[in-house]
Amino acid sequence: MTQNSGRRRYLYLAASFVFRIAVVAILLGGGGWALLAHPKTPVPSHWNPLRDLSVKAPVTPVTKYQLNRALADEMQCRSALSDAGARFEAMDDLVVDQNCGITVRGLLSQLVTSRIDAVETSCKTTLRLAMWEHHVVQPAARDFLGTGVEKLRHAGSYNCRRMRTAQGQSSRWSSHATADSIDIVGVELADGRALSLLSDWSSAGPEAAFLRQIGQGACDWFRVVLGPEYNRLHADHFHLQGPGWGFCR
Ligand SMILES: [Zn+2]
Structure with missing residues (x-):
C-alpha cells in the first residue's frame, strides 16, 4: 500500500465515521435535518447531501x-x-x-x-x-x-x-x-x-x-x-x- 493510498484510506475511514453519525442524526428526525441544514453544521460539505457538489x-x-x-x-x-x-x-x-x-x-x-x-x-x-x-x-x-x-x-x-x-x-x-x-x-x-x-x-x-x-x-x-x-x-x-x-x- 502506498503512503498516498494509506492516507486516503485513513481519510475515508474518518469521513465514513462522520457520515454514519450524520445518518444516525437523520434517522433521529428533524434534529438531524437541522444539523445538516445549519449554516455552521459540523458535517463537511462533501458528506452533506444538502450541499452542492464540489468537484x-x-x-x-x-x-x-x-x-x-x-x-x-x-x-x-x-x-x-x-x-x-x-x-x-x-x-x-x-x-x-x-x-x-x-x-x-x-x-x-x-x-x-x-x-x-x-x-x-x-x-x-x-x-x-x-x-x-x-x-x-x-x-x-x-x-x-x-x-x-x-x-x-x-x-x-x-x-x-x-x-x-x-x-x-x-x-x-x-x-x-x-x-x-x-x-x-x-x-x-x-x-x-x-x-x-x-x-x-x-x-x-x-x-x-x-x-x-x-x-x-x-x-x-x-x-x-x-x-x-x-x-x-x-x-x-x-x-x-x-x-x-x-x-x-
Ligand atoms: Zn464516441
Missing part, C-alpha cells in the same frame, strides 16, 4: 447524489465547473432537430488541472469529465507514471450522426448527436511524454497499466464506457458517455 472535494457516498443534482441543474453544473477552475465558456443551446443539438452548451478548454483542445459540448459531459480527470486520471498518472497529466487529447464530442457498430451503421442515434459523450484518444504528460490508446494500450510498461486504470475508473463517472477491449471501432479511443444503462468494456 475537488474527496469522493464520499454522498458525491454521486450531489453530482446527479448538479447534472440536472444548469446553474449548479456551470458553477461547479467554474469553482473547480475549469474553463467552460457558456454558449447558447444548439437546436438542430429532435435528434441533434446541445443543451446547456459551452466551449470547454480547461478541466481541473489538465487542458483540452477547445471542444463544444454539454455541461453534463464536461462535469463528468472533470470528475474523471480529477479523481481518476491525475491520481493514476501519479501512481503509475510518477507525473501529472497536462492535456487530455480528444476526438470530438458533438456529432450529429447515428450509432456506429461493428456491423455497420445502426438506425439509432449516437449519444454524440446530443454531445452526451466525448471520445478520448490519449494524454500528454507533464514530463513531455504523449500516450495514445492506439500505441500504448497493449504495451508492456506502466503506460498500459495507466490507460487501463483510467478506462476502468471512467465507469465511476460515466454510465457507458467503451474502449479497445470492446471492438475494433474503439481501438484508438475511450468512448465516454453520460446516459445509458451501465456498460463498461
Whole structure:
C-alpha cells in the first residue's frame, strides 16, 4: 500500500465515521435535518447531501447524489465547473432537430488541472469529465507514471450522426448527436511524454497499466464506457458517455 493510498484510506475511514453519525442524526428526525441544514453544521460539505457538489472535494457516498443534482441543474453544473477552475465558456443551446443539438452548451478548454483542445459540448459531459480527470486520471498518472497529466487529447464530442457498430451503421442515434459523450484518444504528460490508446494500450510498461486504470475508473463517472477491449471501432479511443444503462468494456 502506498503512503498516498494509506492516507486516503485513513481519510475515508474518518469521513465514513462522520457520515454514519450524520445518518444516525437523520434517522433521529428533524434534529438531524437541522444539523445538516445549519449554516455552521459540523458535517463537511462533501458528506452533506444538502450541499452542492464540489468537484475537488474527496469522493464520499454522498458525491454521486450531489453530482446527479448538479447534472440536472444548469446553474449548479456551470458553477461547479467554474469553482473547480475549469474553463467552460457558456454558449447558447444548439437546436438542430429532435435528434441533434446541445443543451446547456459551452466551449470547454480547461478541466481541473489538465487542458483540452477547445471542444463544444454539454455541461453534463464536461462535469463528468472533470470528475474523471480529477479523481481518476491525475491520481493514476501519479501512481503509475510518477507525473501529472497536462492535456487530455480528444476526438470530438458533438456529432450529429447515428450509432456506429461493428456491423455497420445502426438506425439509432449516437449519444454524440446530443454531445452526451466525448471520445478520448490519449494524454500528454507533464514530463513531455504523449500516450495514445492506439500505441500504448497493449504495451508492456506502466503506460498500459495507466490507460487501463483510467478506462476502468471512467465507469465511476460515466454510465457507458467503451474502449479497445470492446471492438475494433474503439481501438484508438475511450468512448465516454453520460446516459445509458451501465456498460463498461
Ligand atoms: Zn464516441
